[in-house]
Amino acid sequence: MKSDTYDLSGRVALVTGGAGLLGIQHSSALIESGATVYVADINDEAVQKACTELGDKAKPLHLDVTDADDVVCALELILDENEGIHILVNNAAIDPKADANSVIESSRLENFPLEQWCYQIEVGLTGAFLCSKVFGVWMADNGGGTILNIASDLSVFAPDQRLYHIAGLPEARQPVKPVTYPVIKTALIGLTRYLATYWANKNIRVNALSPGGVFTNQSDEFVSRLTSLIPLGRMARPNEYRAAVQFLCSDASGYMTGQNIVIDGGRSVL
Ligand SMILES: NC(=O)c1ccc[n+]([C@@H]2O[C@H](COP(=O)([O-])OP(=O)(O)OC[C@H]3O[C@@H](n4cnc5c(N)ncnc54)[C@H](O)[C@@H]3O)[C@@H](O)[C@H]2O)c1
Structure with a gap:
């Protein structure tokens, strides 16, 4: 049995990208520990579906993490409905799949579009900054809280591009993990350390979680x-x-x- 230090009864959490594959798991885990969770995402249909599955303690919230006004409105709405916000999980990100035809060639560094660089950094990094700023400032002024940044095993090592290799394609057409992903995830660790020390005296703890790849029926060869x-x-x-x-x-x-927990089946220690 877990000790009651895990108990989150009475606490309010917000999970960005909460309607995605892992966002639903994070939301459900926090609800299981007793928290009320705002499942915040740009995909309203997926949010509604997730909240129906997660039950009464899941609250649907439309939130575009790249929009500073939207983030402020989200805080106001949560404060209208609750006494405060105690937990922020910065989970939203764009993770282009290397096997999607449309991104094969453009994923390569020499072709990588500036707009994609800006867009992906805006969601995965600027979004975490904006949410941390708005929710963290409130926490700092109101007794503290916790912030969790969802990074990736690619925050601690480089992508192995051989994983994405397609036999028979010339090198110039081979898909790769785009440059943005490890850049964003590594930067999130820097943000984690910065915020951890910045708000240490305000009772705000900030950590990162770096997951390894989740099996979602990828091709046998890739797996x-x-x-x-x-x-x-x-x-x-x-x-x-x-x-x-x-x-x-x-x-x-x-x-x-200020720490980064890497859960990757041991890949990073090889
Ligand atoms: N799935 C994995 O194997 C894996 C591995 C390591 C790390 N991660 C990280 O875990 C997190 C979740 O990954 P996932 O697999 O659940 O991804 P996912 O694509 O299933 O979910 C991401 C969610 O973010 C939402 N989103 C996109 N732009 C947004 C915006 N501007 N504002 C708010 N929400 C937005 C999407 O609608 C989606 O619901 C990501 O940070 C990802 O990098 C995932």
């Missing part, structure tokens, strides 16, 4: 290449980050701030 690099020999299940989210967002991690 076999990737799992050969993972000591535990498999990709993650979507529910395998829940306990870490509960730990990092609760008093159970009360003496921890």
